[in-house]
Amino acid sequence: MKTDDLISMLATGANHESAGSAWRRLMLGIGLGMIGSTFLMVKAIPVNPALGAVIQLLEFWEKLGFAASIAAISLLLVIRLSQPGVRVGKALPVLMSPILAIWILAGIAFAGAEPGHRAALFFGNTWKVCPILIAMLATPVFATTLWGMRELAPTRLRLAGAAAGMFSGAVGAVVYCFHCPELDAPFIALWYLLGMLIPAVTGALVGPRLLRW
Amino acid sequence: MRRLSAMPDDVEDLVQESLLAIHNKRHTYNRTQPLGAWVHAIAKYKLVDFLRGRGIRESFNDSLEDIGELFAYSNVEAAEARRDIMKLLDQLPEKHRMPIIYTKLEGLSVEEAADKSGMSESAIKVGVHRGLKKLSAMVSGK
Structure with missing residues (x-):
C-alpha cells in the first residue's frame, strides 16, 4: 500500500479510543490485581492472628511504609515508561531512598543488638518462606499490570517490565505485611527487598516479549 | 542510514508501520x-523492533546515535523544533523565558530586549545564559 493512501485512510478512519480509557483499564487491572493478592493472602497464608496488637507497633508501620513507598514510586515509573518519549527523570534515584532508609534502620538495630543476637535479627523465624510468599502474592498484580501496559505504548520494554515487576512485588509486600510476624528492620531490609526483586527480575526478563506491540 | 537506503521497500514498510x-x-x-x-x-x-526482527545483528554494534541521525534528516525538523521549544520555554520562569524569546527567537539585540522588557541589560544576559542552561538540561533529560 502506498504511504499516502495509508495516511488518508488513517485520517478518515472513524475508530477512536479516548485517551482516558487505556489508563482506566490499567488502573482497573491494578485494582483487580490487588484484590486478587489480598484474596490469595487470606486464603493461602492467613492474616497474622496477632495483627491487632502488631498494628500498634511503630515497626509495623515502618515495614508497611517501606513497601508502600516502593509501590508508589514504581507505579509512577510504570506510568512514565508506558508513554513514548516521557523521561524517567529522577524516579530511579528516588526509588533508592526507601531502600536506603530501611538499611539505615537495619544498621541502627544491628549496631544496638548484642553480638549473639544479631543473626536472629536478619533471619527471624521465617526467612526461608518470606521472599517466595511475597513473590507469590505479587503474581496477580504482575499479570494485570503487564496486561494494562500492553494497551499503552512502552518503548523501553526491559525497563518497563522491571518497573511492573517491582511495583507488583511491592504490592505483594504490602499485602504480606498483614501476615508476616517479623518486625526487625534487618529482616525487612533483606528478605522483603529480595521478595520484591524476584518479580522485578522476572519482569525485566519477560518484558521484551510480553510488552511488545 | 546506508543499511536502510539499500532496502527502499523496507523503509516504506517502516514508515507505514510507524504511522500506524x-x-x-x-x-x-x-x-x-x-x-x-x-x-x-x-x-x-x-x-529497533524492525532491525531486531530482521536479525540484523550488526545494527547492535552501532550506537543509537546513528539511529538518531536518521531522524535528523527530516525536512520539517525546523517546524517541529520550534513547536517543541515553545513547550519547553513555557516551563521556564518569566525572567529566563522573555530574554530568550527576545534575543534568540525574535533576534533583538540585548539593548532592544532590555528596552522592551523593562529589565536591565545584565539581567537579560544572565537570563539568557541561565535559561539556555536549563533548557539544555531539560532536553538532555537531566
Missing part, C-alpha cells in the same frame, strides 16, 4: 509533552 503505531497509540500522547519527543520515541521503537 502513532495512530493506534495516540491515546498515550500527553498534551504537556513535546510532540516531537513522543513521535521520535515511537519511530525509534519501531526501527
Whole structure:
C-alpha cells in the first residue's frame, strides 16, 4: 500500500479510543490485581492472628511504609515508561531512598543488638518462606499490570517490565505485611527487598516479549 | 542510514508501520509533552523492533546515535523544533523565558530586549545564559 493512501485512510478512519480509557483499564487491572493478592493472602497464608496488637507497633508501620513507598514510586515509573518519549527523570534515584532508609534502620538495630543476637535479627523465624510468599502474592498484580501496559505504548520494554515487576512485588509486600510476624528492620531490609526483586527480575526478563506491540 | 537506503521497500514498510503505531497509540500522547519527543520515541521503537526482527545483528554494534541521525534528516525538523521549544520555554520562569524569546527567537539585540522588557541589560544576559542552561538540561533529560 502506498504511504499516502495509508495516511488518508488513517485520517478518515472513524475508530477512536479516548485517551482516558487505556489508563482506566490499567488502573482497573491494578485494582483487580490487588484484590486478587489480598484474596490469595487470606486464603493461602492467613492474616497474622496477632495483627491487632502488631498494628500498634511503630515497626509495623515502618515495614508497611517501606513497601508502600516502593509501590508508589514504581507505579509512577510504570506510568512514565508506558508513554513514548516521557523521561524517567529522577524516579530511579528516588526509588533508592526507601531502600536506603530501611538499611539505615537495619544498621541502627544491628549496631544496638548484642553480638549473639544479631543473626536472629536478619533471619527471624521465617526467612526461608518470606521472599517466595511475597513473590507469590505479587503474581496477580504482575499479570494485570503487564496486561494494562500492553494497551499503552512502552518503548523501553526491559525497563518497563522491571518497573511492573517491582511495583507488583511491592504490592505483594504490602499485602504480606498483614501476615508476616517479623518486625526487625534487618529482616525487612533483606528478605522483603529480595521478595520484591524476584518479580522485578522476572519482569525485566519477560518484558521484551510480553510488552511488545 | 546506508543499511536502510539499500532496502527502499523496507523503509516504506517502516514508515507505514510507524504511522500506524502513532495512530493506534495516540491515546498515550500527553498534551504537556513535546510532540516531537513522543513521535521520535515511537519511530525509534519501531526501527529497533524492525532491525531486531530482521536479525540484523550488526545494527547492535552501532550506537543509537546513528539511529538518531536518521531522524535528523527530516525536512520539517525546523517546524517541529520550534513547536517543541515553545513547550519547553513555557516551563521556564518569566525572567529566563522573555530574554530568550527576545534575543534568540525574535533576534533583538540585548539593548532592544532590555528596552522592551523593562529589565536591565545584565539581567537579560544572565537570563539568557541561565535559561539556555536549563533548557539544555531539560532536553538532555537531566
